[in-house]
Amino acid sequence: xxxxxxxxxxxxxxxxxxxxxxxxxxxxxxxxxxxxxxxxxxxxxxxxxxxxxxxxxxxxxxxxxxxxxxxxxxxxxxxxxxxxxxxxxxxxxxxxxxxxxxxxxxx
Amino acid sequence: xxxxxxxxxxxxxxxxxxxxxxxxxxxxxxxxxxxxxxxxxxxxxxxxxxxxxxxxxxxxxxxxxxxxxxxxxxxxxxxxxxxxxxxxxxxxxxxxxxxxxxxxxxxxxxxxxx
Numbered sequence: 484x485x486x487x488x489x490x491x492x493x494x495x496x497x498x499x500x501x502x503x504x505x506x507x508x509x510x511x512x513x514x515x516x517x518x519x520x521x522x523x524x525x526x527x528x529x530x531x532x533x534x535x536x537x538x539x540x541x542x543x544x545x546x547x548x549x550x551x552x553x554x555x556x557x558x559x560x561x562x563x564x565x566x567x568x569x570x571x572x573x574x575x576x577x578x579x580x581x582x583x584x585x586x587x588x589x590x
Numbered sequence: 591x592x593x594x595x596x597x598x599x600x601x602x603x604x605x606x607x608x609x610x611x612x613x614x615x616x617x618x619x620x621x622x623x624x625x626x627x628x629x630x631x632x633x634x635x636x637x638x639x640x641x642x643x644x645x646x647x648x649x650x651x652x653x654x655x656x657x658x659x660x661x662x663x664x665x666x667x668x669x670x671x672x673x674x675x676x677x678x679x680x681x682x683x684x685x686x687x688x689x690x691x692x693x694x695x696x697x698x699x700x701x702x703x704x
Contacts (some may be wrong), residue, residue: 515690526594527633527680527695534690567631571693576621576645576686578693580633 485510487572489581496560497589504555504584506544506570515573516553518544519580522566530568531555540564560588593617596681596696603671604704610667611699613681621686622664623693624656627678639664640686671703 488507496502508514516533531539533546533553544555553570565588570581594615603609615622623646624636638646639658653669664681681696 517690517692519693526697527682529692532690532692569633573690576638576640577635578623578682578684579635580625583631583633585631 485572485574485577485579487570487579487581489568489570489584491584492582493585493587495587495589498562499559502555502557502560502564502586502588504568504570504586506553506555506581508551508553508570508572510551510572510574512574514546514553516544516546517571517573517578518542518553518555519569519571520566521569521583527569560586562588562590564588593694594681594683594696596679596699598699599697600700600702602702602704605671605673607671608667608669609671609701610665611679611681611701613664613666613696615662615681615683615694617683617685617694619683619685619694620661621684622658622661623682623684624664624666625680625682627680627698629677633680637664637666668701671701673703676701676703 486509518530519527520530521527542557569583621640623638637656642658655667658664678698682693684693685691
C-alpha cells in the first residue's frame with residue numbers, strides 16, 4: 484500500500500544547528516513528493532515539491548529513489564522554523580500525508 | 591482574497607447533533623478534499639471530489655456525507671455527532687490537470703463535540 488513514513492514525532496535542535504527531517508515513502512510508480520509546513524494554529528502551506536528542486540527558506544529536499552526517501556534539510560535552523568512539517572505523496576487523485584514531525588528550534 | 595475558505599472556524603456542539611461545514615475555493619481547481627486532523631496532528635484523507643464527482647472515500651463512517659454542488663464548493667455534513675468526531679477538519683483544493691500540483695488548504699474548522 485502507498486504510505487508515507489516520518490519516523491520522528493519531535494525534533495528539537497538549537498538555533499544555528501543543522502536540521503534533517505526524515506521522510507520515506509512506498510509507491511511503485513513515479514512519485515509526486517511534497518513537504519508542507521503548518522505554523523502554530525495556521526493552515527498548511529506548501530514548502531517544497533521534489534520536481535522544483537529549489538530552496539525555500541533555506542530548506543532543500545532531494546528525492547532518492549533507491550532509498551525511497553525525501554528528507555528535508557536546512558544547514559542552519561532558525562527559531563521561526565519551529566512548526567509542524569508534513570511529507571506528502573501524490574498519486575492519482577490522492578494526496579496522502581505522513582504523521583508529521585514537530586520541529587522545535589531552541590535559542 | 592482567500593483562496594480556500596471554510597466556515598465556521600470553530601464549532602462546538604452536543605453529541606447526537608447534526609452539523610455542516612462549508613468549503614469554497616476561488617482558484618478554479620477541479621479537485622477538492624476533506625482531511626481530518628486528530629489530536630495527535632495526524633492528517634487523514636477522508637474524501638476527494640473531482641469535477642463534482644466523489645472519487646475517494648476513505649472508510650469514513652456513513653454519518654459523514656460530503657456534497658459538492660459545483661466545482662468550487664465541497665461541504666461536509668455530519669449526522670449524529672460523536673465525541674470521537676472532535677478534530678480539526680481541513681478542506682483543500684488542487685488542480686489535477688498537471689503533475690505535482692500544489693494543494694491549497696483552508697484555515698481549518700475546529701469541531702468540539704461535548
